[in-house]
Amino acid sequence: GAGVSQTPSNKVTEKGKYVELRCDPISGHTALYWYRQSLGQGPEFLIYFQGTGAADDSGLPNDRFFAVRPEGSVSTLKIQRTERGDSAVYLCASSQDSSSYNEQFFGPGTRLTVL
Amino acid sequence: GNSVTQMEGPVTLSEEAFLTINCTYTATGYPSLFWYVQYPGEGLQLLLKATKADDKGSNKGFEATYRKETTSFHLEKGSVQVSDSAVYFCALSTAATNAGKSTFGDGTTLTVKP
Numbered sequence: 001g002a003g004v005s006q007t008p009s010n011k012v013t014e015k016g017k018y019v020e021l022r023c024d025p026i027s028g029h030t031a032l033y034w035y036r037q038s039l040g041q042g043p044e045f046l047i048y049f050q051g052t053g054a055a056d057d058s059g060l061p062n063d064r065f066f067a068v069r070p071e072g073s074v075s076t077l078k079i080q081r082t083e084r085g086d087s088a089v090y091l092c093a094s095s096q097d098s099s100s101y102n103e104q105f106f107g108p109g110t111r112l113t114v115l
Numbered sequence: 116g117n118s119v120t121q122m123e124g125p126v127t128l129s130e131e132a133f134l135t136i137n138c139t140y141t142a143t144g145y146p147s148l149f150w151y152v153q154y155p156g157e158g159l160q161l162l163l164k165a166t167k168a169d170d171k172g173s174n175k176g177f178e179a180t181y182r183k184e185t186t187s188f189h190l191e192k193g194s195v196q197v198s199d200s201a202v203y204f205c206a207l208s209t210a211a212t213n214a215g216k217s218t219f220g221d222g223t224t225l226t227v228k229p
Contacts, residue, residue: 004158033216042119042204042219043159056216091159101147101166101208104217106159 002026004107006092012113013082021077021110025094032075033104034067035091043091049075050097082114117142121205121220128195128227136190136223138179138205146207148172148181148188149217153202162190162203195227 005024013019025032031050035043045059049069057067064082069075079086089111093104122137140146150162150172163172168183177192188205205220 035219040221042206042221043217045216045218048216059216093159101164103149103161103164105161106151108158 004092004094004105006090006107006110008110009108010111010113012115014115015082015084017082017114019079019082019112021079021090021112023075023077023092023094023107025073025075025092026105027073028096029094029105030072030097031095031102032069033093033095034075034077035093037089037091037109039088046077046090079112082112084114087112087114117146117207117209117218119205119207119218119220121203121223123223125224125226128225130197130227130229131194132227134190134192134195134199134225136203136205136225138188138190138220140186140188140205140207142186142207142209144209146209148179149206149208150177150179150188150190151204151206151219153204153222155201159204195225197227197229200225200227 007022033048034046037043047057052072064080067077089109091109092107095102095104119140147166149164151159152162153159163174165172165181171180179190202222202224204222206217208217
């Protein structure tokens with residue numbers, strides 16, 4: 001079946017602009033995660049959803065970042081007033097549920113560049 | 116809090132050489148441990164996992180044993196191939212940290228030369 005998809009694959013924007021990044025998880029997966037990966041580092045947790053609700057948003061760096069998952073499937077990560085330091089690859093992952101032993105299936109990522 | 120420390124790379128080996136990539140962790144609670152791999156141009160994918168002490172995860176000739184006494188989960192392969200060239204990430208998740216949210220190491224780049 002289809003894996004996790006993310007759009008766009010690349011996004012270039014100017015400092016101060018607003019961006020939306022989309023994630024389409026594997027059908028039937030109730031848990032959805034957003035991570036951010038900077039060059040030479042591992043993925044860093046941002047937020048995760050169990051169903052429609054954000055179960056843990058402790059990784060969001062500040063209030064410019066927000067994510068939604070209104071119908072418990074597709075999720076959108078929203079970044080307001082982008083800054084150059086937001087440049088990174090944003091990864092989405094999904095799993096059957098949020099059990100700690102479950103494998104997470106990752107999308108290919110969205111590379112965000114803020115000029 | 117949780118953290119994962121991986122052996123720094125890059126690692127360059129000849130084909131058929133023995134591979135070890137070290138991984139140690141600190142965790143609140145009892146973690147599940149994972150190795151993920153990222154091949155060039157592809158997304159992260161699970162390589163293997165272990166969910167309790169002394170469990171051995173294995174896949175594609177790779178192995179890692181969950182060692183609670185040394186808080187380690189070292190990745191090994193007896194004979195690497197050129198196709199194993201990739202970035203390898205050690206990760207953990209615990210029920211105590213809102214189950215499923217994973218903490219990753221910084222990755223180790225492996226290059227295998229023919």
